[in-house]
Amino acid sequence: MxxxxxxxxxxxxxxxxxxxxxxxxxxxxxxxxxxxxxxxxxxxxxxxxxxxxxxxxxxxxxxxxxxxxxxxxxxxxxxxxxxxxxxxxxxxxxxxxxxxxxxxxxxxxxxxxxxxxxxxxxxxxxxxxxxxxxxxxxxxxxxxxxxxxxxxxxxxxxxxDSKQRKALHLGAVFVCNFTNYLYSIAEDLMKINELPLELLHPLIIETVNKSTINLPSLNQTGPAKRNDIKVMKQHLELLNSNTGYKEIYKVISEAIINKYNK
Amino acid sequence: MxxxxxxxxxxxxxxxxxxxxxxxxxxxxxxxxxxxxxxxxxxxxxxxxxxxxxxxxxxxxxxxxxxxxxxxxxxxxxxxxxxxxxxxxxxxxxxxxxxxxxxxxxxxxxxxxxxxxxxxxxxxxxxxxxxxxxxxxxxxxxxxxxxxxxxxxxxxxxxxDSKQRKALHLGAVFVCNFTNYLYSIAEDLMKINELPLELLHPLIIETVNKSTINLPSLNQTGPAKRNDIKVMKQHLELLNSNTGYKEIYKVISEAIINKYNK
Structure with missing residues (x-):
């Protein structure tokens, strides 16, 4: 050895x-x-x-x-x-x-x-x-x-151990790969509307800061958290040209609504 | 005035x-x-x-x-x-x-x-x-x-103007409200597996750092990006007890696969 x-x-x-x-x-x-x-x-x-x-x-x-x-x-x-x-x-x-x-x-x-x-x-x-x-x-x-x-x-x-590692890896996929994909959706939305992505950077950074100080489950904000149906409908209309983005918007919003408005 | x-x-x-x-x-x-x-x-x-x-x-x-x-x-x-x-x-x-x-x-x-x-x-x-x-x-x-x-x-x-503002707000929902919800999924996965959420903090922070340096669309990594079917199947099995999480995993992974493997 x-x-x-x-x-x-x-x-x-x-x-x-x-x-x-x-x-x-x-x-x-x-x-x-x-x-x-x-x-x-x-x-x-x-x-x-x-x-x-x-x-x-x-x-x-x-x-x-x-x-x-x-x-x-x-x-x-x-x-x-x-x-x-x-x-x-x-x-x-x-x-x-x-x-x-x-x-x-x-x-x-x-x-x-x-x-x-x-x-x-x-x-x-x-x-x-x-x-x-x-x-x-x-x-x-x-x-x-x-x-x-x-x-x-x-x-x-x-x-x-292997079992815990798999759970960590799955968690990593959610907080890294999936959040990055959400960032790339925003990148696309900004490009289409001729807005610089940099406008969203302070928000992205503060969201992360908050999530490392408080539990994310306590930090949730946004239209789905408030079950604000009008705004969500408007957002889905804005996403009409991209079925994939629309599907993601729907599925995550529904999960948030179910969690906070039941 | x-x-x-x-x-x-x-x-x-x-x-x-x-x-x-x-x-x-x-x-x-x-x-x-x-x-x-x-x-x-x-x-x-x-x-x-x-x-x-x-x-x-x-x-x-x-x-x-x-x-x-x-x-x-x-x-x-x-x-x-x-x-x-x-x-x-x-x-x-x-x-x-x-x-x-x-x-x-x-x-x-x-x-x-x-x-x-x-x-x-x-x-x-x-x-x-x-x-x-x-x-x-x-x-x-x-x-x-x-x-x-x-x-x-x-x-x-x-x-x-109002039109641009709506696009910004929609982008904000993706990068703030939705990413926060993904963090809260990880929070839940860590709790179930008796792992501290803090283990994921350096990853969360580095993912954001990368996204403010490079375009997020160029930073994408993970099993869906590699179209690694075995790992994704394993992850879906780990999520079997939560239909909502499973649905989110599927929808985002499919979008990533479609974007990077076509």
Missing amino acids: NTSIKTISILGAGNVGTFFAGSLYNLGYAIHSVYSRNYDDAFLLAKRVGARAARNVKELDNNSDLYIIAIKDDSISELVKNLQVKNGLVVHTSGSIEMDVLDSISNRIGVLYPLQTFSKGMDLKTKGFPICIETKQPEDYTLLKELSERLAGVGQAYPI | NTSIKTISILGAGNVGTFFAGSLYNLGYAIHSVYSRNYDDAFLLAKRVGARAARNVKELDNNSDLYIIAIKDDSISELVKNLQVKNGLVVHTSGSIEMDVLDSISNRIGVLYPLQTFSKGMDLKTKGFPICIETKQPEDYTLLKELSERLAGVGQAYPI
């Missing part, structure tokens, strides 16, 4: 893989090799972090201390078939895949799920987000906790 | 009325009288801003320079029937009601729509949000612009 993680290989060169590779490299970890389905992506990322790009999974260094799998959920089980490691710890970073998808590799497996949204241009020094950890061996939990706290800050490593 | 606004009466003691009364009072405006459907609310707010509480609309001071109507949209037209003013400017603060609902009062009417979400405990010094202004008389625009810039900051007063 290793006493700490020093060398790392990264599988995946998307937003998450890029973040892990870049920030761990900056923290002084040696990045051995980088694999991506797209070799060019692997090559560019590897170059940035002083690593070797692998053309396929079998070409990865087989003596890294840690392998971080940050690829599309659907592809993990396929990739695992070809992964050969000597004694390293292998983790995936998915919110919704069970740890045991990695069972065939070895006894040293785990999950390192960062509860954050990453983009390629992101500041690699970003801290202050939780990392959810699950491991088969208790000793490996300690290793991942040390690494996670260096990466995200002290107190940011959480022991989260 | 007044050369500037010095005295104000407030109609409505909810979140918006409370904000206007409190922050205008702090800025040195004299608040004459406060009316609310609920007299106790009017009494308490009036006390805070050195004003007189009115038991009904007819009891309001009739010689204020400005009357700010911040009541439920549905009630504005009814309230207007009883409002008597000498020479003051009368504005409502609604995002979705036409200015001309005030036509019967006088020639000096307008709209003062703050594009922000207010709560009663809010910091009254909060600035940096747009105030959308519409007036019948061009001179009154100048008066409201001066007041708005003292209230929300220089450059925060925007001439916005």
Whole structure:
């Protein structure tokens, strides 16, 4: 068993893989090799972090201390078939895949799920987000906790099992992916009406501020909360040209009405 | 015509009325009288801003320079029937009601729509949000612009007509009321799974940061964006006990799939 993680290989060169590779490299970890389905992506990322790009999974260094799998959920089980490691710890970073998808590799497996949204241009020094950890061996939990706290800050490593992780991931979809889609609807409405999206920024920011101070369920405002039928009818008419937006407006408004006006 | 606004009466003691009364009072405006459907609310707010509480609309001071109507949209037209003013400017603060609902009062009417979400405990010094202004008389625009810039900051007063204002209000519903409801779904999911909601805060905040830097339509991530059917199916199963949440998950995911995978 290793006493700490020093060398790392990264599988995946998307937003998450890029973040892990870049920030761990900056923290002084040696990045051995980088694999991506797209070799060019692997090559560019590897170059940035002083690593070797692998053309396929079998070409990865087989003596890294840690392998971080940050690829599309659907592809993990396929990739695992070809992964050969000597004694390293292998983790995936998915919110919704069970740890045991990695069972065939070895006894040293785990999950390192960062509860954050990453983009390629992101500041690699970003801290202050939780990392959810699950491991088969208790000793490996300690290793991942040390690494996670260096990466995200002290107190940011959480022991989260597969069931809880799935609930967190579902929550993340609501507060990140879905809210972002609502923002993009507003983006579209502003464009159609020749208004700058920036007009809505203070409102967007204050809504979030309020939601981190109070419980969101106590913060609800708006026409649906007041069951203001006239305004909702007017809004639906404004959305007449887009069935998709109209459907979203209806379904969320109905849920709010049911919650607050029963 | 007044050369500037010095005295104000407030109609409505909810979140918006409370904000206007409190922050205008702090800025040195004299608040004459406060009316609310609920007299106790009017009494308490009036006390805070050195004003007189009115038991009904007819009891309001009739010689204020400005009357700010911040009541439920549905009630504005009814309230207007009883409002008597000498020479003051009368504005409502609604995002979705036409200015001309005030036509019967006088020639000096307008709209003062703050594009922000207010709560009663809010910091009254909060600035940096747009105030959308519409007036019948061009001179009154100048008066409201001066007041708005003292209230929300220089450059925060925007001439916005009724049609644009409705689009802004609809956008506001999506980015504020609906996102807040999504947060409250996550709040519920965390509670059910005995996880602290705070775990999601860094994600919520980063999602907003990204949306103010890039266009939201370029930031979209998540299972629906990747058309990851397995994960979406798993999520829908997790939501089996709540038809409302399930419906929202489906409708938004379908919209994202349609947008990014066609």
